[in-house]
Amino acid sequence: MKIGISSLLFNLQEGLDLCENIKDINHIEIGLDNLQDCIKLLNYKDRIENLGLSVGIHLPMELNPCENIDYMRKQWVKFIKEMDDLLIDFDIKYYNLHLGYVISNRLKNNRNKYLDNSVEFLKGINIRDNIKISIENTYSKYGDLSNIGNTCYDFEYILNKIDTPNICFCYDTGHYLINKDNYIERLSDKIQIIHLSDNDGINDIHVGIGNGVLEISHIKKVLKLKAEYLILEIDYNHIKDTMDTINLITKEV
Secondary structure (H helix, E strand, O other), X not given: OEEEEEEEHHHHHHHHHHHHHOOOEEEEEEEOOOHHHXXXXXXXXXXXXXXXXXXXXEOOOOOOOOOOOHHHHHHHHHHHHHHHHHOOOOOEEEEEEOOOEEEHHHHHHOHHHHHHHHHHHHHHOOOOOOOEEEEEOOOOOOOXXXXXXXXXXXXXXXXXXXXXXXXXEEEEHHHHHHOOOOHHHHHHHHEEEEEEOEOOOOOOOOEOOOOOOOOHHHHHHHHHOOOOEEEEOOOHHXXXXXXXXXXXXXXXX
């Protein structure tokens, strides 16, 4: 299992410095929001390669795979294709995404309709054959808009309709703490990416493990998974302590 950190473009230099100083980190997941960001990322290509880092891309939070307006949903599919074309010089391992958001009362009345939209969206993605698409659990606080992808049901529904090894599941522990479900037990064979963070069970504050309510027993379950990537999606000030804790737990697993 490769251990990585998450970064946005604005703090990528700091993230790469961290990767250089902590030798156990050999992967980076970079959040990109615009096509122009792909061009800016080229400035860091040589350093990423010199550090021997594999790369994943976190697609924009605004991405809406479950979008009910066909034209808009297809534009997001086109966006991913254009992004992959711009990143052709990078050996991207995966693109990670959330399933999107819906007006709450519409989601309540017909959840499967929006899951079917997500299936259509995922089937329409046309990128390099060796790159995976990971779909991530999230959480919802059920305001005017609600996120989907906050229950096991959503992912089981989608993955049962898409028979391809290029679609996998990203398990986010921070999101799990806010909307709990049996992701590990029910989706373990699909989990290829883990986003590890802790929080207070209410707000997704991305603190290091041990600084919130994530139980050690749950972290042990996570570390036993046969995932390819473990991403520390936390404040950089907490990386070293979290790495030390992981190393201690690993000896007990």
